[in-house]
Amino acid sequence: MMAHSAEPSSSLSFTSSSHLSNGSVSHNMCSSHGSEPVPNLEVISLSKLSSSLEQLLLESDVDLSDADIVVEGETVGVHRCILASRSNFFNKLFKKDKGSSQKEGKLKYCMNDLLPYGKVGLEAFQIFLSYIYTGKLKPSPMEVSTCVDHVCVHDACRPAINFAVELMYASSIFQIPELVSLFQRRLLNFVGKAFVEDVIPILTVAFHCQLSELVTRCVDRVARSNLDQTSIEKELPLELAAKVKLLRRNYHHDVENNTSVVDDPIRQKRITRIHKALDSDDVELVKLLLSESEMKLDEASALHYAAAYCDPKVVSEVLGLGMADVNLRNSRGYTVLHIAAMRKEPSIIVSLLTKGACASEVTYDGQSAVTICRRLTRPKDYHAKTEKGKETNKDRICIDVLEREVRRNPMAGDAIISSHTMADDLHMKLLYLENRVAFAKVFFPSEAKLAIDIAHAQTSEFAGLSASKGSNGNLREVDLNETPLAQNKRLLTRMQTLMKTVEMGRRYFPHCSEVLDKFMEDDLPDLFYLEKGTPDEQKIKRARFMELKEDVQKAFNKDKANGMPASSSSSSLRGSVNYKARKV
Structure with missing residues (x-):
């Protein structure tokens, strides 16, 4: 199932009592006149209870909540008795009142303080909360579980994956096992469809939530891919990065032209030093290391690395050296601009375009930089209104800058073709x-x-x-x-x-x-x-x-x-x- 197309009414319910006992006459279907069935009273009562509790979340004129949880700057009113009865996590939290502050008789919590790592967004928490109150799982909102690419079917784009990851994380941390099982199956479905870089957030949440089956599938997918070991070590916990490396050895998986394959330990050591110098924002040290090793920036994929992980000013300084090919492709066929588009940092994208990066270059699977940006961006962020005095959403800026460059650059394949379908x-x-x-x-x-x-x-x-x-x-x-x-x-x-x-x-x-x-x-x-x-x-x-x-x-x-x-x-x-x- 896609993350944005959950069942309007899930079969999940409060208890397992929907499987009725054979001896309960009131719970069984019976006939008043031996012909017409009488509605199941337990189903009716649970349905009414679900609707009644849902009104507590929907009614805004009368606030009956006794606690607030702040999520992404928004205050969400909750009822402690309901959360405590449904979740052991909230039961213990409310008993201790640990980390909360009393204000006008109402407890207030911050979502970031409740999570040991990662994040749960407002919409994901609202979907989770709705299930807690009603026992029914609502469809995922399109504005946060789809991307703004017009030709994407949203069955494995990053927003769809991220939203499912957030729901999985919330279900695991707040201890709702039936939801954990549901979202694990959904994420397992994503693993085979998604780009390998989009498997990383799935693997991370599976690791933290101790979902062994999901971890195994993700590690296997990453190990069999051509994702370089440097990226794996930067984006995954050390334990997972080590598992991937070991599995690649077992598979005898030698990724073609992959600098992470340690066929030359000395060369790899030099590349690692250059990357560490970039991490330290020390471009002068990078120049010294290049001079000592007689290695070129392009051999170390230094510009790719800086665009992915370093401060924007470091990227500008590396570009200023004039020693790197701004349109160089890495082992996966990604240019530096493709990497910058994945990071969605406007200043880096502009720096690269200024130095001659080609916005019309596409990856081996046909993605341009603007396509990559679009498939990483949610409609909520793209269409967000900019308030006076506040910064415009970076996602929107990146897409606008790249599209403007495509229109300006006469060599861009998208310049003549107006249809998004044709352009991609x-x-x-x-x-x-x-x-x-x-x-x-x-x-x-x-x-x-x-x-x-x-x-x-x-x-x-x-x-x-x-x-x-x-x-x-x-x-x-x-x-x-x-x-x-x-x-x-x-x-x-x-x-x-x-x-x-x-x-x-x-x-x-x-x-x-x-x-x-x-x-x-x-x-x-x-x-x-x-x-x-x-x-x-x-x-x-x-x-x-x-x-x-x-x-x-x-x-x-x-x-x-x-x-x-x-x-x-x-x-x-x-x-x-x-x-x-x-x-x-």
């Missing part, structure tokens, strides 16, 4: 780029050839169009033995080459690129089928086509007048467009 679909981006370069070869053959040669690209002529018509064309044959990861890597490499081709075209033939931009945005769908539609529609299409012909010619003349390389595009262009016009 690697195949759709590739199809767009294939068609764009193909049309550039028709309209501006020599200029396109020059851009292709610079980018070392070999494009398929109208790949998208051929596919849409059912023709194989020049498309690559399908390899049935190709794994999804290998396919994504191949498509990503192809897309990067095509993007470089478009970049060269924009840099050296800007006016031609503007024409192609407008054509791909506004005219491409309609001009494919000039002969279709009503006579008036066809007339409009023909007129637009002639305008396009003039725009192409003007663009060529402008680029040529601005000192761009002369070519034979003009004659080829006129022949191609005039042929299409005659055909129309």
Whole structure:
């Protein structure tokens, strides 16, 4: 089950007395006239009791609570008699009144003081409290258990996982065993679906709540993944990090290009020293260590490490050294900007973009930096209203900055494609780029050839169009033995080459690129089928086509007048467009 789609009315109840004894006539279904069943009186009474107790939580005009619990700055009124009867934790707490203060006859507690570690948010506590009072588990609120990515199904995104983790934690600490069992099953379902970095919070809560089955599953998932050992040691308790390391050895699991695999102890020791220097905010020491070891920043993944774990000013200082590749990929295919997006620290993201980080780069599984940010952000945070004099939510800032960079940067695949679905679909981006370069070869053959040669690209002529018509064309044959990861890597490499081709075209033939931009945005769908539609529609299409012909010619003349390389595009262009016009 998804964290946000819990059953409207759970089968969990106050007691196990719903399994009725055979000898209880009043509890059994009976017939007054031997035909119609009489409603189960215990079910009716429990249902009424549940509804009545729920009103204690819902009624705001009359406050009958005798204690307050402050959660995330909000005060939640509770009734000690109910909590004490349902939870041993609260029973002991209220008996001792330890850590509480008396104010106007009402006890007040802070949620952070009740938890030995971790956190439980307001919405999670309200769901938990509702179950305590009514015996029914409500659905998780969408605004805190889903992300703001429009194409995500929310079955394993970080907000869905985090909300289930909070409910699990609350159920364990406040000692409600039936809820612990329920949420453990839910989290077990997440383990196989989630990105490995999103398994970390599940493993952490399972460890603290002593859920051995969940711990075993999570450790196995992490050990079999390509998550580097440095990240594991930074984000997990030492005991769990040691388990993962031992299990990897047992599996003989050597992660390709993973710097955490201790194949060279001396090299690994040097990398560890550099990371510790970064932890100490000592960039001068980093420079000294690099000089002594003759190691490069990129070899130590220093910028990735700083973006993930260090103070933002340290990231700026490392960038200031000018010794690191800001678009370097780590062993998992993540650039530094991808790591910064996972951290959601606006100042780091801005620093990286200022130094040339590419916002349109995608991971091997097709995630851009803005996609990563969106899948980590709850609607509650994204849509939160900023009060005057208070800081804007960092999650919203990160997404806005990255989206603005994507729109500003002409090389971003998302810049032309407005649909979020298309923007996050690697195949759709590739199809767009294939068609764009193909049309550039028709309209501006020599200029396109020059851009292709610079980018070392070999494009398929109208790949998208051929596919849409059912023709194989020049498309690559399908390899049935190709794994999804290998396919994504191949498509990503192809897309990067095509993007470089478009970049060269924009840099050296800007006016031609503007024409192609407008054509791909506004005219491409309609001009494919000039002969279709009503006579008036066809007339409009023909007129637009002639305008396009003039725009192409003007663009060529402008680029040529601005000192761009002369070519034979003009004659080829006129022949191609005039042929299409005659055909129309």
